[in-house]
Amino acid sequence: MSQALIDALQAPTCYSHTTTGFTVRETHISWVILTGDYAYKIKKPVNLGFLDYSTLAQRRHFCEVEVSRNQHFNNHTYLEVVPISGSPEAPLVDDDSAPFEYAVKMRQFDDRNLLCQLQQRGELTTTHIEALVRQLAHAHQHAEKAPAESDAGSLEAIKAPVQNNFTQIAPLLEEEQDKQQLKLLETWAHDTADSLAERLNQRRVQGMICACHGDLHLSNAAATADQVMLFDCIEFNPSLYWIDPISDLAFLLMDLESRELHTLANVALNLYLELTGDYNGLALLPYYKSYRAMVRAKVSLLRLQEEGNLLDAEDRASILRQYRTYSALAEHYIDFHMPYLLVTHGVSGSGKSTLTRYVVEALGAIRIRSDVERKRLYGFAPNDASQSPLDSGIYTQEATAQTYDRLASLGTDCLKCAVPVIFDATGLKRSQRDQLRAVGEGLGVPVVIINMAASEATLRRRIVKRQTQGDQVAEADLTILERQLAAREPLEEDELQSTVHVDTDAPGASQTLVQLLKDHLHLEER
Template sequence: MANDSSHNAAANNVSLGDKVAFLSDSRAYAGFEGEVDVKETHMAWVFLTTDRVYKLKKPVEYNHRDCHFLRDRELLCHEEVRLNRRLAPEVYLGVAGLRLDDDGTLVLEEEGQEVDEQVVDWLVVMKRLPEHLMLDVALTQGTVTETRITLVAERLSDFYQGLEPVEMSAETYLDQFQRELEKNREVIEDTRFSVAREGVAFMLDRLDRLLEEEPELLGSRARQGRIVEGHGDLRPEHVCLSDPPVIIDCLEFSRPLRLVDPFDELRFLGLECERLGAAWIGECLVSECARRLQDRPDRRLLAFYTAYRACLRARLSLAHLLDPDPRTPDKWEPRAREYLALGLRACRDLD
């Protein structure tokens, strides 16, 4: 790792636009002559060649991590590789340095190659997965089968079984949900948005009341040692239906957000599949993982996790509109309403 002064001096001389322009050109990649597929996400720029993916983290500040500094982006790149190799060991190839050559031109080094000076940024390097095998794409194409989902459940069950339980008090576990529920309410009921209605208010109140009146429903999960350092962002676009299946893009920037009950994560994935018209996937995942993990969570606990995640996803959708210059602004309120409708449906099983 280069020293901070050389890191900062080099990095400050190259703008994000310059980096994106360079990495969007096929000449940046040795032996590649095709067109680079460029995608922007909330947190990164992603560059796809024929068989590889290069991810450049944006130099911005998030709730859980300040990425303005080069050393922090380097750390997060290495963390992303380390954590994701748990579920996709052959996909995450390493971290590559982007540096300035002696003549001032940008050069992308091979992953794992030591770069001592003139580093301007770091990129996660991944093997490119077949797009048609990603769960979200396969759902739109109607190619998902129960056999494939069972394999995903087996992969996740093996993953969870291999993790050490995290020591966490019931009070700490409950406090996390209480804080997030307060944030959910603050955004969802913001008068700048038009998603709150009587049913939504009922759902928010019902989730609050459950924590207050029945703390043991969730608290028992911590007491039983069910909390692990999981994936943290288990969504269809992160699941590849290969054989064996792989799961990518875990949440690398905040360990607290990775400390979860496996069935919270499973209900999150089930929620996203239900939004895409495949509610059966969530039921299959929970049933198979419950059998393999020898854990039968309460039906009402699963309903709470689903409704909670629905409200959280609605909040995060709306939060895009609070950015100074949101991308695809027309997308987020309808998306929030979809999540809230799914949350209301889950709430029926809380009584």
């Protein structure tokens, strides 16, 4: 395809709609022509091995796949595949009389709303990330499953792209220290994949492998008036998108962490797990995050080949610094960090969910909420109203016992993945606290009880406020609060030895709690 077509498409007469100006964006595999209300993406006639756009039939096919796949994640932006007829010098868009090219037609949006641009301006918020994760979780839960006869999700299919990174990076490294680090990462990746083989195969058998985004980072997400939209998912290579959803999530987490956005990464991980219940995938995160970091490291380093002699010494040094940033992050993911367990104690309205959320953001623990897991046991989503009266439905003594069993089981699995855990539960009975504390004690990790207290007036005010604001995660009302106050079993002497106390009426209670935990557990600053 000649440059003449791209030049000619920058004319209003090519389109049946009004245009307000033209801008061309070019990558190594496509052109995107911005016209005002609409953008048109045209694939370059290239064959790079991992993608083949060399024929018109191939380009049309992958345009159709791109629209179909992206509409699963974003049904507003991707509109249709349009033919281009006429000639390269005088093209007509959306004319099917004699197509010589095809384009993906999209609604145009402002690049300034890309999440990466918001982040650079210091405008990226928790609200943006939560909106993105909610859409991602929904897309994963409703995604097409990989065909049973395919090798998607097999150990070989998972290891192949990981190994390709190391194979392609190795010839580009000159410093011995870089080479040694690469060998360390390669050996770890190989050994870790083998150690995870049983879990990986189990997830494949369970149907976890599905059509994921495949390229999920902040440059492929943008804020709109009322949501965050995902776009530009991989369409050209099925092996890169028929993957475990945890691999998709890992790319987002790695991208946030590479930008030092650890709080947002903690929020993203916890919300995703809360929405999907996929705590089983937590064990895979270090492997997939390290892999995704090395993808970015490789992409950085490949510029040395692509731009060759055009790079001066300063450019080459900048590329190597970027490579080393990602490779250092990949190495960080393989380090072991001693986990710990936090067990909350406090009646409804005492501030457990608010304070534990702050702990999650600050320290990176995995929060497991009794309200959420109780509902999940009975087929409810976190924000569903169960309509269960007191002592019936999901609030019987049996349901409560099952809920604590589930908390203990999930907590055990998470701690075995070497991540800190915080149980967000009332823990009003000694037996309940003992059950949760035993999870950590059985694994030999530090256990701390967080005793949260507030005046009864505050407790009642918070519950009323929560109900009027429509918070349906926690369903306790004033009747339940009165019962809790009457029936709670106070902490005993042996429990108090490993307890931190927080007055949640006090200003700065969240910050106070985090500092108490750091002091008690001797946690280092990030």
